[in-house]
Amino acid sequence: MKKLINSPETVLADSLVGVAAAHPEVRVDHVNRIIYRAAPTRAGKVALLSGGGTGHEPLHGGFVGVGMLDAACAGAVFTSPTPDQMLEATKVVDGGAGVLHIVKNYTGDVMNFEMGAELAAAETGIEVAVVVVNDDVAVEDSTFTAGRRGVGTTVLLEKIAGAAAEEGRNLAAVAAVARQVNESGRSMGVALSSCTVPAAGKPTFELPEGEMEIGVGIHGEPGRRRVPLAGAAEVARLLVEPILADLDFTGAPTIVMVNGLGGTPLIELYVMYAEVRKVLEAAGVTVARSLVGNYITALDMAGCSVTILKADEDLLHLWDAPVNTAGLRWGI
């Protein structure tokens, strides 16, 4: 394992020191491992709280700021944060209008956020709404699995719901927009390599030269099937077709993200984006907005994911609204 770290045990704490030093617009609670906006929540604004295991940067801490999240709870690498963190963050960010918890659909995240919300209900009168993101078409959505994973759509949801909260919409309305994004967004990923969790010290799975893993998640959990490595055009087809088969994206403007998983250079992501656009054009899907880059990663995994969101006027308006975070910034 070759990593730029001091020790596997201190990766999270050390990175939070760096975040605090680099971004004066956020405030880091190093004890509870929570990243807040430097300014307290404006009275009457719905607060957005997310969080999860680390290793997916810039998600979630890099999306704390005006136009997106109010706070992000950081867990250990690939491990959910704990209920006491969610309780503390909920208390701190509430501006009197309630708090929306944005949870990616993983067993640990769901259970820990659920206990956090139970504690908040027992200890405070703060109104909490929850949206669970489950957009990964690689996973069969059935009672025989933990359900679809929360992946790329999370980024788009945090941006769009964040804008809705910034506009002064109430908790029910912000939660409704968030659910609309989740229901209208789908993702699919591919890995060209595994990733190495610092504490484990070796790759989570073996992926031989010449093979790729289709339907991979963001934790190095193996995907659904392994196929010979193909060119970008073929990979784009393998990623986009299952998404289009799952939801009809024609007849509406879409927001399309090609996201790097951490170990793939931007030039390859643009090659992929060009191929994704060709597949979408052939399928009659209209692209209104695009995002290409590393937004929800899996440490050093090589590969990418494609997310397509079926939007409407309101979602595009919220997407275009100003945002000022370390990970996403425009219109300011």
Next chain:
Amino acid sequence: MTNDTVTLDQLTGWLTRFRDLVTDQVSYLTELDSAIGDADHGSNMTRGMGAVIEKLQASPATAVDELFKGVGMTLVTSVGGASGPLYGTFFLRIGTEAGPVATLDAPGLAAALRAGLGGVVARGKAEAGDKTMFDVLAPALDAFDAALVVSSDISSAARAAHTAAQSGRDATEPLLARKGRASYLGERSIGHIDPGAASTALLFQALSEILDGE
């Protein structure tokens, strides 16, 4: 010699032995989790149980409910993942069921463990055969109860529970995972022991060893 009660010291010893076992087997647990999960079960359990024992050494519990509620809260706040809420809820419910007592008799321990299992089911919604810690906990408690029908000796009941726990653990190998991250693998989860089932088997190994005075 038979043993029909278990003391606060023995229960604390149980937890300490569990800490030792997960620490010794950290690589084994992580390896199981690499195959069908995200490679953190060993380090998470080691970190959580390390925190539990550290706290108990700094301020020993004075009653059984205090002991297990403290253990549960420490695990919930230090482990994360799915293991934190599941093991945390397990011990929290044991504490609530046991109450402010200094010792537990055999039926008392059985009822407390049963309440713990109820907590795991409420939190994780797992059923038999889903390839989770439930597949060790449920048969181990059934064996514990069945042994107590024959004799009130807690040590032999714990040995029976340990044997059933090992069988339950091994029986998860051919199962298709239906809960947790392993469920994403579909058919590829078959052929691997569930890491949560493996750590739960260590919990019963620890109980059996402590009650046998090892």
